[in-house]
Amino acid sequence: MKYANNILETIGDTPMVKMNALVKDVEALVLAKYETFNPGNSVKDRMALKMIEDAEADGRLKPGGTIIEGTSGNTGMGLALVAIVKGYKLICVMADKQSKEKMDILRAVGAKVMVCPTNVEPDDPRSYYSVSKRLAEETPNSWYVNQYDNPSNAKAHYESTGPEIWEQTEGKITHFIVGVGTGGTISGVGKYLKEKNPNVKIWGIDTYGSVFKKYHETGIFDENEVYSYITEGIGEDILPENVNFSIIDGFTKVTDKDAAVYTQRLAKEEGMFLGNSAGAAIKGLLQLKDHFKKDDVVVVLFHDHGSRYVGKMFNDDWMRERGFLEEEVSTAVDLVKNHEEKPLVTVKTEELVSHAIERMRKFQISQIPVLDSEGFVGSVDESALFSAFLDDKNTADTPIREIMNDPFPIVEANTSLDEISSLIKNGNPAVLVALENGKHHIITKYDVISHIK
Template sequence: MDFSKNILETIGNTPLVKLNKVVAEIDALVLAKVETFNPGNSVKDRMAVKMIEDAEADGRLKPGGTIIEGTSGNTGMGLALVAIIKGYKLICVISDKQSKEKMDILRAVGAKVVVCPTDVEPTDPRSYYSVSKRLAEETPNSWYVNQYDNMSNSLAHYEQTGPEIWKQTDGKITHFVVGVGTGGTISGVGRYLKEKNPNIKIWGIDTYGSVFKKYHETGIFDENEIYSYITEGIGEDILPKNVDFSLIDGFTKVTDKDAAVYTRKIALEEAIFVGNSAGACIKGLLQLKEHFKPDDVVVVLFHDSGSRYVGKMFNDDWMRERGFLEENITKAEDVIKDHIDKQLIVVRTEELVSHAIERMRKYKISQIPVVDINGFVGSVDETDLFRSYVADKNVAEKPIKEVMGKPFPIVKLGTPIEEVSKLFTKENDAVLVDLENGNHHIITKYDIIGSIK
């Protein structure tokens, strides 16, 4: 009989799959190392086992102990599998930008999950780096994994992932492309491959908001480059010890939008359901296409499963809210379709300025059409009201008709967006859309900006 003694024995030996449509622009053979075939559905299973076994061997992790780690979710899942099989407790400290699915999965496999804010400095006591260290100090019989500086991380990929890729490509690999977070995968695989063939190029995929690319190119750790970003699992605001920059030939940065869009493309064009960093890797490949020749064999690593992002990149509403959804915004009706059911807020000519101000506060709007019994006769916006108030402190008790400006232009639902945009001027901050049922809707400058792809 052919069976594994436990689930940990199924880790590794993941398939290498030829990519076709999504890399049609690249004149080379592109192969994906699909790590979602690991039991924890990510590449992190490999180093989770290695880090725990090495800690057991040298006494850092003792029987019945508690494993503590700051994670973006995937390492936590790998650690959870090992903890279950070996009888350890696990506390995962995770940042609030990670998907809900990742948090739910970690809880499902018995981990205690502590959520920390993303938008703080690494040294901030609330950061997931700091919280992880503090919990390790406070928890009896515990071991802090620290995947960033734990060199068993990259060693796992030197011993496993690198040799697998070399064998699967029959030594013909010319380029390895992978997202860089802790640095374990790129450094471990990169070291093995360059030992086999120093001419193999190792490319890292970075994200905007991360320090890797500039540091690699200049040696400067530029804190001005650090800001919050959406892409999960790659990029950092620290320099992990596992990132061996001497092994990396170059980095390319990919935007949050491109990473999200290409994550969906992989599913739709290759039938491979993988996570956010895979989308970043494919867009990065396309950005690097001039580096590849027809005879090259390019291996790109897909880190994890798309199941961890169904509430994010694979959710139309989430994508639309961030302007990531590839939609054709061509007419006035396209701009307002997501909020067309909202009531148009108006103010009447004889109402007081204070009524308009209160309505702006209540509905968080900046422009209001003014109506009388005949229809639209004027408009007010917060800038005009502010100027009026500075000139006359009693303006709040005056009727709207004394301070209102010209009425907003009115367009039809099918009006091209280019024509709508031309109606916005220094004197005019909104346009009304005739809904053809006796009602109207408003388009503001922010709506137009939000529709830009």
Template sequence: MDYAENILGTIGNTPLVKMNKLVEDLPCLVLAKYETFNPGNSVKDRMAVQMIEDAEADGRLKPGGTIIEGTSGNTGMGLALAAIVKGYKCIFVISDKQSKEKMDILRAVGAEVVVCPTDVEPDDPRSYYSVSKRLGEETPNSWYVNQYDNLSNTKAHYESTGPEIWKQTDGKITHFVVGVGTGGTISGVGKYLKEQNPNVKVWGIDTYGSVFKKYHETGEFDEKEIYPYVTEGIGEDILPENVNFEIIDGFTKVTDKDAAVYTQKLAKEEGMFLGNSAGAAIKGLLQLKEQFKSEDVVVVLFHDHGSRYVGKMFNDDWMREMGYIE
């Protein structure tokens, strides 16, 4: 018989899928690392379990403890699944710009969800960074995960996602393209791939309103780059420890409108029903056209599933209200 011991045993070993219509104008092979096949429907299951297991191992997380995190949803899902299997409680702090589906889904898997305003400074006591830190201090037998600075996040991708991509492409990958939020995915996968072949190029997808691209290019943390944006999952107004700028060759920024429109295109033209950061990633990849030659093998990673965006990018009324479609 062939079965997993519990749901956590099904994380990883996701498929690599060739992209067709949307990349017709590119000279190279484009392959999608399709992370919605994870049980929580996102890549974040990998790092959630890694962060929990590392915290168990060194005693930060104790039996019956409460896991506290500021999460935009996907990390919360991964943490919640692991918490159910391993017997922990979860409190998640989420910003009010996140889709309602994401909040409902977290509650469905037993988590307590606290909603905070998006439009405040990170050090404001109402911000989701501050609230999650405070809850971590006030709740007995709790552990504050901090996916931004917790390096088990990068480690998960260095140990699983990176080796899978290398093996699935038979070592032929030339470019890795991925959206950057906490930085765990790009830094872990990028480090592993560059250790196998230093010529692999690693490109990050950023959004307007985020500091990453300018910081990478100039070394300056420019507060003028920061303003509210619609795209979910990528871009930051802080520099997380998990973003290893040295292994990143460059960033390209994608507009909110393009990210939303390309989220729809992925579903309608490739049959890939994916989240908003996947739309940003594929549009960013198309913006990088000049980088690619005919023999190249480009891998783009898609983080999460379209079901979490049915009230937004997959709702034409919302798309019209935002001015993204006619």
């Protein structure tokens, strides 16, 4: 009989899969190292096992201990599997930008999950780096993994992922491309491949809001490059010790939108249901296609599974809200079709300014059409209310008709986007579109801007 003694013995030996549709314009052979076949559905299973085994060997992790780690989710899953088999408790500290699916999955396998804010400095006591360290200091018989600086992270990929890639390509690999977060994968695999063939090129995929690319090119850690981004699993606002910049030949940055769009395209065009960093990786590869020749063998590593992003990159509403959904927008009705069933918020001429303010606050809007028995007779927006308030601090009890502006222009459903943009550009804060059902909807500057490609 052929079987594994426990789930940990199924880690590694993941398949190599030829890419087709998305790389049709790339001359080289493009192969994907498909890491979702690991039991925890990500490449992080490899280093999770290695880090725990090494900590056990040198006494940092003792029987019955508690493992503590800051994670974007995948390392936590790998640690959870090992903790279950080996009898440890696990506390995972995550940033609030990570998907709900990742948090739910970790709780499902017995981990305790703590959520910290994303938009804070790494040394802020609320950051997931700081909270992880503090918990490790306060929890008896605990071990703080610190995947960013733990050398066992890169060592796991030097010992397993790198050799697998070399063997699966029969040593013909010419380029290795992977998203960079902790740096363990690119550094471990890159070190192994460079030792086998110094001519193999190692490329890292970075994201906007991360410091890797500029630091690699200039040696400058530019804090101005650090800002919040949506892409998960890659990029950092610190320099992890596991990132061996001397092994990496270059970085290319991928936008949040491109990473999200290509995550969907991998599923719809290649049948590859993968995570957000895979979208970034394949888009980065396409950005680098001029570096590849006909006989090259390019390997891109895909980190994790799409099931962890069902509520985000695979949710059209989520994508639409961020302007990521590639929809054809050319007319007025295209701009409102996703919310045309919602009622138009209005205010009547005899209502008070306070009513308009309350409606703006309730619906989080900046402008409201004004109605009387004849129809649309005016409009009110934030600037009008602000000016009225400056003139009279008691303006809240003033009827709307006394402070309202001219009514918004009304356009037909088939009015072009260019014409709408021109109306708004000419000083109108919004326009109204007359729909076929007799109802009206509002189009604001934000609606137009959000559909700019």
